[in-house]
Amino acid sequence: MKTISNAEFGGERPLFESHDLRLENVIIHAGESAIKECSNIEAINCKFEGNYPFWHVHGFIIDRCFFDIGGRSALWYSDHLKMTNTRIDAPKMFREMHDIEINNVEITDADEVFWRCNRLNIKNLKLHGGTYPFMFCNDIYIDGLESDSKYIFQYVKNLELHNAKITTKDALWETENVTIYDSELNGEYLGWHSRNLRLINCKISGTQPLCYAENLILENCIMADDCDLAFEYSSVNATIKSPIHSVKNPRTGSITADSYGKIILDKNIKSPADCKLKLWDERTCFSD
Structure with a gap:
């Protein structure tokens, strides 16, 4: 697996079609679709500021990361995600996905999060604000949820x-x-x-x-x-x-x-x- 550490990317699709890639302390600045059509990706201690970073990604880990307000609609049409110890300030996350594991995640703008997702295993999730989380989802297990959405x-x-x-x-x-x-x-x-x-x-x-x-x-x-x-x-x-x-x-x-x-x-x-x-x-x- 290739590792990229302490780097910054921006613009359109800077890491398009990457496979077997580990990102450590990486910042994704304004732009679109930074990590699109990828597989076997690990993001550790990373910050996401641009739109749509994880689309059509198959098999990925997100740990101790931060999705800024600009990183909206960051996780769509993807599968086999494990996300831990992460904060999300952007809306419209998790759409048309399956096989998701979540542990210790906080979403501060939970507008339209988790739409049409299947097979979710969630522990210790906090949702604030927004409307219609988990719309049309199937096969969900959750232990520990705080929500005012x-x-x-x-x-x-x-x-x-x-x-x-x-x-x-x-x-x-x-x-x-x-x-x-x-x-x-x-x-x-x-x-x-x-x-x-x-x-x-x-x-x-x-x-x-x-x-x-x-x-x-x-x-x-x-x-x-x-x-x-x-x-x-x-x-x-x-x-x-x-x-x-x-x-x-x-x-x-x-x-x-x-x-x-x-x-x-x-x-x-x-x-x-x-x-x-x-x-x-x-x-x-x-x-x-």
Whole structure:
């Protein structure tokens, strides 16, 4: 493997079609497509200032690097990436990629990051700002996530998420086969139109959560005081270790909670309209 150390590049495609190359303490200045159509690349302690540096790259390592604001859309149409201990200040990262490993990465402008990516293995990721991270991604494992980005995890399939703190709006819409463990989910309209969403030991806050969901499961979860009008038109089986502020027209299944502030079962409820609302002492609740 060839090594380039303590160098600077700029302009158009300075390292185009490089293979078996290690970059150490290299700066990529303003320009486009610095490392395009490449394979077996290692970038260690490097700084990326120009647009689109890693496009159509197959097999690469990025460690202790920094992507400046100008390095937007840096990682597209590539595969088999391992990224560690890196900070990204640019938006629109990770697009149309597969086989990605990430450990200890922070993205300070998470606008449209991780779109149409498959097979992601992520540990300790921080996302700040932006909209729609992880849109249309499949086969994701994450342990350790902090995010305040809006509309996270929409149209995602096959996600396993552990130890997350998510503050957002409209998260987990139109998802399929998602399981979340030991996490805090703060935001409005959580999990609408989801299929096979399972929340285990989670704390949930925000208005109108978990509506229009199919085969929704909650195990030993807590719902904050602002979780009102929950479960509308959902098929749900839930064990809630707290009061529920209000429940509206769940379609079918069973919900067990400490107490219910308000139960709304009106003429608009959808069939089979047989969801059982229970207390932990096995009494069944119902509206007037």
